[in-house]
Amino acid sequence: MGPHSPCVDIKLSHSSPISKPPVNPHRKRFLTAVYSFTNRQQHQLSPRAPLPYLQNHDNKLLLVHLAEHIEALGQLIHRKDTAMSTHPYSTWRQQGETYYVSGQLPTDPATGTYPEGIRAQTQQALSNLETAVKEFGCGRQDIIKTTVFLRDFADFAQMNEVYAEFFSEPYPARSAFAVAGLIPGADIEIEAIVASGGRS
Missing domain, CATH: 1.10.287 (Helix Hairpins)
Incomplete structure (x- = not known):
């Protein structure tokens, strides 16, 4: 390759400690x-x-x-x-500066299973929600509204304690419902609305 060639050559010498990665x-x-x-x-x-x-x-x-x-x-x-x-849905969709995030189940990404207990499931669902929000460059501080779906509303108090530790003031607006049709094994699902400017 000549000294002024416009092509890329990333071949490394044999003495280099860095190996050439696969090229695609x-x-x-x-x-x-x-x-x-x-x-x-x-x-x-x-x-x-x-x-x-x-x-x-x-x-x-x-x-x-x-x-x-x-x-x-x-x-x-x-x-x-x-x-x-x-699955005919998007994890999230954007309209202007607002993002709508689909409901997040308490699935452990490492195992594909749900943890035991409403506290652990709430923490995992919130963690999955934050992961989805980070995909478009926002964070938990940008979540302005959540909807929490519980299999049993008797779990509300324990869910709420974990939820309060996850978010900080000013808290997002929130709705919470007891529903009978959650996926078997899941006791909670959380969806959110996110604004890139954050809560105020």
């Missing part, structure tokens, strides 16, 4: 874009200027790490797409 078309396109941007910034080149060959080892490492993050995100999107192919 998505990584190649991403590396090309990041390589173009970082080198033009570093050398203060115009958008149409030829790119110098990337020699700096640290820059190569940065590109490899960025590609790994992009691939992880791609796998997450693939898993979501796979899930959506069997």
